[in-house]
Amino acid sequence: MSRRDVFRLAGALGVVGAAGVAAGFRFAGDSATVGAQLTSEVALPEPFTRSLVVPAVLAPERRDADTDYYRITQRRAMAQILPGYATPILSYNGTFPGPTLVSARGRRTVVTHRNELPVPTVVHLHGGHVPHDSDGYPTDLLYPAGSDSMADMAGMQRDSLARTMTGERDYEYPARQPAATLWYHDHRMDFTGASVWHGLAGFHLIVDEAENRLRLPSGERDLPLMITDRAFRADGSLMYPALDPAMMEKPGVTGKYVQGVLGDVVLVNGVPWPVHRIAGARYRLRLLNASNARVYRLRIDSPGGRAGGFVQIGSDGGLLERAQHLSALDIAPGERFDVVVDFSGCAPGDQVTVHNDLGSGKTAQVMRFVVGERADDPSMVPDALVPIDRLDRAAAVRTRLFDFRRGDVGGMVGWTINGRAYAVDEVIAEPKLGEVEIWRFSTDLNHPIHVHLNQFQVLSRNGNLPHATDVGWKDTLNLAATEVAEVAIRFTDYAGRFVLHCHNLEHEDMAMMATFTTVQ
The missing domain is CATH 2.60.40.420 (Cupredoxins -  blue copper proteins)
Structure with missing residues (x-):
């Protein structure tokens, strides 16, 4: 059963929001968020009565000359989120958020994930500059330990290029990137929203000497x-x-x-x-x-x-x-x-x-x-932080257009890029490694747009200057309704297939994702 068949069937059964969608999309707040709010059935605690918890930093199982080795078990657990209740979660090592990983720049990190959940998973290091086979392509499934691969489970598109495994999988992260705050989360096709909602997310920090020399708070x-x-x-x-x-x-x-x-x-x-x-x-x-x-x-x-x-x-x-x-x-x-x-x-x-x-x-x-x-405080915040290599618009070899909007998905209103629903066998772009390109994003409604593999630099919004917070290297850009933004991007090091998508996870799961392939 293909994705289009699934959505067509869902439409026939009347289970996918035909009334809600047809009535028009609603915005939350002052129109910065697209979404509909759930109402909890349980009495909620008063704000500011529970102490903050800082996620534990995971220690490596072992080290060698150039690599740190970690192990994470994905399993069901009970979390104490609301006072007086135990909440079932999907977890990394039994906690939400999962444990924090810390990698030193240039020192290879290998994370072995073991899946003891009842569902397949995919791990994506969000913001990570990593080879395609460790990026967390949505169909590169890790099936539960002891399962028989579930390869024919309904709802999944067949993907002849998928790198699937059962039980355990090693994700290799070279950490060849500057100090940054990254995070890891589930990225399984069609089910990212549900998986992250139920707990599959954690921090992964990159540190380096350039950052240490600045004497920032630590x-x-x-x-x-x-x-x-x-x-x-x-x-x-x-x-x-x-x-x-x-x-x-x-x-x-x-x-x-x-x-x-x-x-x-x-x-x-x-x-x-x-x-x-x-x-x-x-x-x-x-x-x-x-x-x-x-x-x-x-x-x-x-x-x-x-x-x-x-x-x-x-x-x-x-x-x-x-x-x-x-x-x-x-x-x-x-x-x-x-x-x-x-x-x-x-x-x-x-x-x-x-x-x-x-x-x-x-x-x-x-x-x-x-x-x-x-308290005594030796930290400082210097005005000048680190030099950034500027991507020159004039050096761009081409401009690509990516239009994020509602469209037909199997005969129903869904979410598309350039009028197409995500399909594993379709490639939307083939950028060449080392070349600068201009990617122009346009939207109908609000969409936070995420690009895998490399960060980009924002050049303009609606033909004007970027927002103040667009400075630096970005991998996720929040676009308002009917907005057009241009970014400069240069992919490096790793040839293979990656994705760009909306990071409103329900939009992503409902087909607003596309594959691009980097080539030598």
């Missing part, structure tokens, strides 16, 4: 913060409107949720609206939006404005050339922003709250810091 003052939204059933389990709750056969979500699934609970590192007690000093916040569809507009509120705002030092692909001050920042699914907040001017007991100005009700709040005594 140690316990370097906080990875994974921001997600979720909704919960009356028994504390995660609520997700999947057509197939078993995540095996029928892709997609019900009704209006084809627009994108939003939760009514904001989690940071798996904790609802956490509070974190800190010293009066500078802190580095590695902000990651790992939500399925929600866009956040983050803003800091402190008594007397004593904490100031955000000082952005990094983007998706690493540090910026120069630090920049921001009063607020928009962060779309898949994006990362490294910022520094200076709490040294705060008084002991000050409560500093991170708001989401695109939310409403409790989703308008994210987390809170409570400031203690002022």
Whole structure:
């Protein structure tokens, strides 16, 4: 059964949102997010009553002269997310988020994933500059240990090029890229949204000497913060409107949720609206939006404005050339922003709250810091950070157009790129390694666009200058409705097939993805 057959069947059965889609797509907040919000059935905790948890850093099993070796087991687990409830999750090593991996630039990392879940998985290192066979192509499935490969399971497109394995798989990451905040998550075709929603996501940080020399906040003052939204059933389990709750056969979500699934609970590192007690000093916040569809507009509120705002030092692909001050920042699914907040001017007991100005009700709040005594702080934030190699528009050998919009998917309204639904046997572009190209993205509605393998530089939006937060190396770009953006991109090192797609995960699962092949 092909993807088109699946959607045609779903339409005939009336299970994929015909009424919701036909009625028109709705926006959340002030039209920055496309999606429909679930309402939890359980009493929710008051914000800022539960302590932040920082994901544990995973130690390598062994090391040799040039490689660190890690092992992660994907398995079902119970998580204490809401007070008084145990929530079943899909996990990396039993936690949500999964453990944090740290790679030194230029030192090879090998991660062995063992699948003890009841479903196939694919691991994608988001932002990773890696060979195609370790990138997490959506059909490169890792079947559960002890299974008989499930190769004929309904709903999956047949892919003669797929590299499938059973039980365990080694993902090899050369780490030949600058220091950056990356993350890893499930990327299985048709089911990424459900898998990530149920817990398959974690941080992977790249560090290097150039970053160390800057004396940025470090140690316990370097906080990875994974921001997600979720909704919960009356028994504390995660609520997700999947057509197939078993995540095996029928892709997609019900009704209006084809627009994108939003939760009514904001989690940071798996904790609802956490509070974190800190010293009066500078802190580095590695902000990651790992939500399925929600866009956040983050803003800091402190008594007397004593904490100031955000000082952005990094983007998706690493540090910026120069630090920049921001009063607020928009962060779309898949994006990362490294910022520094200076709490040294705060008084002991000050409560500093991170708001989401695109939310409403409790989703308008994210987390809170409570400031203690002022502490010794050897850190600094220099104006000049790291040099960045600029991609010259004049050096581009060609321009490619990628149009993201609603379109026909098996006889129904779905999500397409250049009018086509994702198909494993179709290649949308064949860029040559080492050549600079201009990629022009256009949209009908809001779409966060993610490109695998290499980061890009944003050249323009609607013919004008990029946004302030577009600086540096990006791999995910949030486009507003009817917007057109141009980016310069140069693929290097690794020939093979990769994908670009919308990182609204319901859009991705409902066909807004395409394959490109890099060639020598």
